[in-house]
Amino acid sequence: MPLSLLRKLEILADAAKYDASCASSGGAKRNARDGGIGSTTGAGICHAYTPDGRCVSLLKILLTNFCRYDCAYCVSRRSSNVERARLSVAEVVQLTLDLYRRNCIEGLFLSSGIARSEDDTMSDLVAVAKTLRLEHGFKGYIHLKTIPGADERLIGEAGLYADRLSLNMELPTEAALKAYAPEKDLGAMKKGLATTRSCIEAAFGEAKPARGRIGRVAPRRFAPAGQSTQVIVGADRSSDITILRSSAALYSSYDLKRVYYSAFSPTGHPSAALPDIATPLLREHRLYQADWLLRFYGFDLRDLEQATPEGMLSLEIDPKLAWALAHRGDFPLDVNKAPRERLLRVPGLGVRAVDRIIAARRLAALGLADIARLAGAIGRARPFIVTRDWRPRSLLDDGALRRKLTPRAKQLELFG
């Protein structure tokens, strides 16, 4: 008996939910004032949250969960006993438009198992995006997977219709890939990321100064929200610093907007090669914090290496605090004088708080209460700063500082 559309949706959304990326931000601004349907504001919207705390922004779904590959961490690997399904291009388009019209989603996130060839799979993904854009005038957000090993021309076409492209590395080292996804070709994956970066840059390169106009004409649209990747955390035994080292190489090589970290999660279809044991979500959270330090706080890998003596980030305290405790000599900092890059190193002060402090201190010398107001909280920052009316005395020398700043284990909140 053929599966109902709802049942197919269930199977293929279940298979897609292990992808952490659901961003609908970045890229071009569009609206439907001139026809079609949909808009993007550049900011991204989370239309709902499920009890796992993740946002629902896009209809995240696979075209099919039939797959030739046998990657141990993946619920759709060929040796998994899940129910299989396949949606037609028309069915995905219909589901997307139906949910979009009810304001449930920002658009579509489409991935796929590789049932036949890489090129067939990539062509099908492109066909969905193309149909939405050209036949339905869809202006919402589209995120497509690029399939490693697919023809460069298909990736070149995907970027014309998609806002974002992504290709998941899934594992941080070649050794891990050999162990858990032996049929995957690391070289093909890297080349896929390289192709997308080259396409994005070529589109920008074509933007020529317009005749008789100052400035450049808008670049041709190619994946305006850039590309991203995902690494599964805790499936293999790679340490945090190994993962971060791999991320730093990926960011610098392929102009990635994001590296997503996804704590390995049981699927209910365990592989003999990989026990179905969840990685603590806190580990994933610490990796995101460290990733942020690398990208927005002026930290480099060496700083993080110093804060991760065993190669692992502390689960108890955040990586910036860990770094600061290892560099007490650099503190306290006078918030009324310190330059921005130094303020960004103070535990508990985020980028927004630092920028507010810099704006406010031009007008008046700041006190501790001002910092509390600007930063939202003062607990972690206090031992590391000097203000108009505050100077930490013995705090910084106190061997128990780490203990004082370690948040107490909170009880799991319950509600119903």
Next chain:
Amino acid sequence: MYWAPMPIDADAVQFRAMARRCLTLDIAPPKVSFASPDAASLFDRVPEVDAPASFSVPKAYAELLKLAICHQAPDRFSLLYDVLWRIRHGEASLADNPADAAVARLNDYAHNVRRDIHKMHAFLRFREQRVDDRTVFTSWFEPKHFILHEAVPFFVDRFSTMEWFIATPIGTAAWNGSELVYGPPAERTPPPADAVLDETWLTYYRTTFNPARLRLKALATEMPRHYWVNMPETQLIPAMVAGSGRRLQEMAARAPDLAPRFAGKIAARPAAPLPPVADALSAVKEEIAHCRRCLLHCAATQAVPGEGPADAALMLVGEQPGDAEDLAGRPFVGPAGQLLDRALAEAGLDRDRLYLTNAVKHFKYEPRGKRRIHQRPNAGEVQSCKWWLNREIALVRPRLIVALGATAAGALSGRAVSVTKERGPMSFGEAQGFVTVHPSFLLRLPDDSAREREYRNFVADLGRVASA
């Protein structure tokens, strides 16, 4: 003490008119009470004025007013007036000072309003209905603040080709495809059935949830209960939460899957035959692609083998691929390669007839943010990679090998070479060689005249090589 009557949902226009009156009459903030026009007041109304003062306000204040005025807190009027008064009395940049208590409070209000607008864009759900012969999408939404006019244009942008109607306790908005009409406050009515929302959407919402990642705090902060009334999916949450523990236990108890039949068939398929290798040089290139002789392959995209005819008379050897070569998989295609192309053309050499390669086949770099900073390969890496260079030389057997830069010269001669001192002919073992600079050296020269002079020298070197 004066009474400035202000309806609770007063907008920026009403507030501005009243504030102008108060300022014209020089009424200091402590002397005025903004209160509902319906409430009895002990104070005198702010008198009408014939010609209220006209003045401009700083941009930061105008922006703060636009959003903060939508907040439901009754004290927003007095806070806004207080800040306005102080701006007009010597504190011109007050609205830019987030540390000021009144400004901080108004910033909070603006933030809450912005968030409420955002949540309306996110959490409003349309239901498809047939009305007469038309399809109309209707919605009930309960915002926290007076945001209707700020929030609704978003839906016009997005759903301009649909007919829709949004009802809220603070007013309605109707769009017929061409015109937006606001109406008076509405009351909630039972939502009409819509199969897509009640079945497709709920199925998707339930399925995309991962029970192994229960994080209720994030749910509570990002999707406050206040908004749940508009969202049919929220009725599923209690059962999803309650059932997650059992689902996890069931998962943990499962034995590894027995592979389905098709898995065995796929595994048994013979591997695709490798394409036949045309010649020995192509075979070497194929081997280079899988080289693991040192660690440089880890961070690079791919190995970049040499390129050119197998019977080339001239072989040019550079240091290593750069960023562009690493992406393209071809040597000398980046900025240095383009400069080399120009110089070759001027020297009368045809790139297509040369064999171009590098001493080291993988790009060595240090990641710095979004860029890769070139790093010189060390002696060990050069030594490991010499294996490939030797095989390329042995197969191509060029009449002359040109070393571009010190790394190539060192690799070819087996000793440290100073390009400045030893520029010119040099024998590389049995092969005849020539040493000159690497084109990237020219790109790094800071001043134009030095760059032009060195470029001429480089072209002259290539000229000597061409006629050799």
